[in-house]
Amino acid sequence: MNSEALVSIIMPCYNSSAFIEEAIKSVQQQTYKNWELWVIDDFSKDHTKERVENLMILDKRINLLNNTSNLGTGAARNKGIEAANGTYIAFLDADDLWHANKLQLQLDFMQTHDLVVTFSSYKLISENGEETGEKVQALAVLTYQKLLKSNYIGNLTGIYNAHKLGKVYAPLLRKRQDWALWLSILKQIGETKGMDEVLASYRIRNDSISQNKLALLNYNFLIYYRFLDQGLFRSLNSMRIFLWEHFFIKKQQKMPLDH
Template identity: 35%
Template sequence: MSNSPKKENLVSIIMPAYNCEKFIKDAINSVIKQTYQSWELIVIDDGSRDNSVGIVKELLNNDDRIRLYINEKNQGVSATRNRAISLAAGDWIAFLDSDDMWERTKLEKQVTFAKKNNAEFLFTGSSYINEDGNYYQGIFDVPKKVTYKKLRTHNVISCSSVLIKKRFFGSIKMEKDDMHEDYAVWLRILRTGVCAYGVNEPLLIYRISRTSKSGNKIKTIKMTYKVFRFIGINPFGSAYFMLKHIMGSLKKYRRIKFIN
């Protein structure tokens, strides 16, 4: 399939890939099925040892909007995303992790909202599945608008739900894989005075994996603290906001239960 959308309408979708043969086909197919069709998908494999690359090659043979790059050596998710952003041709950037999926209208609803509200940073709500693709009960609702001050107390922006103008990444990059690198970026962007706008529908299908960063709760608490220290908040302030996050996360996951 071939098209040449205008740069300002083109959404460049960023997908890092690492040993994700079990999930990546579903992730890519959720992009192909989008009702909004002006997109390119940039997949960068970061040294997979399974058949991830082979699966992507099969899919891109049927859709020339899919582009595959391979890192010469493992660089980590931050460097991989930064490389993909540098290769992006569109004015819009969307992120989709290789184990997550989108509902069919995800991009269309965000682009429509952006045009109507002159928004440049958007995110959505989420539903949840486990590693076998079974849904959890409950969804994650998001507010209509988030500022820097609000986001410090609870990260309501899921990376795989984000649609954002590429211009924000001119001076701000993703860094340090030992923390929540995406959260640090959202805070730094919002600190410039812009707002992020939520589309309160579960347009992201988020996979809860035992091996993900968020799968280990003690680890994720430590990584949250590191985010606040990284953006320049003092140790006491970082501890305070970390506690706010713990309370917010407990409230969030209390509503999410596995459906037997």
């Protein structure tokens, strides 16, 4: 892999003081060293900013942007994307973790297969960081039509080539805007490949939106209705397909970690 290729890592955060140091350290431990980290604090009320500032003193690759009001994750990510200088743009939320070889393996994979975007499998950990023994398996091939049915890209594993695609931004929705971003990219390129390797850890938070099934349905509907502008009846049909895909097909991705 070309050692000159800079990777810009986008990390939105809000009241993340309990987890953000560990997330940033997982970036610092990458075997691939040519990266910059953009932390975007979305008007936190805890000590998130102070924890980031302490790490910035010792590592000039870490940058902090501050929102003066709480704008939501989509707006925070977009602020980081706008500031990014890298050939590649990758994402990591402030409570998730990367494995040390994540960037190196993924960039090599992209170069080998001539890809402008890719993603990988990831494992699940509890809120306190304990192993659950489960992983979410990445699809070997992902098409735009498949992604329309449900989000098959774990955002903590996604990376795209901004020099080839241009910078792709998320819509200003409070939730599920990561899915919309990957939909925008897959609509351009048609399909891409996922990596079998587990390269990250997703933290299951007790208060996570993904635990609230009713809210999940509402935000997914907004992707079809507002972002994709499908109209009411087509959006309702897309939600019917989504429900089948999400609860009967996609769940097959979750499997024992040692599988």
